[in-house]
Amino acid sequence: MPVSRHTTIIQNSRFSLPGALSDNNGTLTIPWTYQGNQPYAAVTSSRQPNGKNAPWTSDDFAFESFDIAPWSKANATISATVQAFNATFECSRMALHLSNTSTGFYLYANQDDLSKAQCHSSFNLTIPTANSNITSDLGFLNVTDCSGDGTDIRMLATVVANPPDYTDLYKNHKANTTAATLLCKPHYFSYDAEIRANGTTGDILDFNISKEAPQSVNISTTLPVILTYLNNPRK
Helix, strand or coil, rough: CCCCCCCCEEECCCCCCCCCCCCCCCCCCCCCCCCCCCCCHHHCCCHHHHHHCCEEEEECEEEEECHHHCCCCCEEEEEEEEEEEEEEEEEEEEEEEEEEEEEEEEEEECHHHHHHHCCCCCCCEECCCCCCCCCCEEEEEEEECCCCCCCCEEEEEEECCCCCHHHHHHCCCCCCCCCEEEEEEEEEEEEEEEEEEEEECCEEEEEECCCCCCCCCCCCCHHHHHHHHHCCCCC
């Protein structure tokens, strides 16, 4: 029969985000490598096999963690009230049209879509090409300044289906090439949450997010820095 008891547990982490991803001069604080072959190791090491959540995370939330060493052999379940952190993206879909010159392929955003998204930018994207045919669809991330003065930087998440190949530079591009992008800006929130966690592994077994309105969080990190982490190579 399960036994429930109250005890004191030591909190291992708390969300202190300003300066966590870059310092004041923009230098990334997560090192490029710790073993020589995995850029941004602190990010890639959190990836788990078969889509499994990392300890102290579940769905779209990360939770404050606790020292579970005293419980590692007790087959215990920890219940606690903690802070949860969540990042969301507010996105607008942009249609793109393809154009080519002797130097490369370019994607231009639909002006009506830009106006609807209140983005005052006429950005164009260069499609990466090589000296051989591109055999698979392309996806890449970038940023653009929708304000013109650096106050509204947004992320571009672009997909190109049936991309043209390098030999198409000097002839009409493939008629069935299609492309679209999401123009996004992130928002960060903290919540009060009740969690149940495995006392041996830190895996979240169950959680309930408070119905109170979340607190908006300023992580004091520019979107280009976030993009660098998101672009970290999978090696």
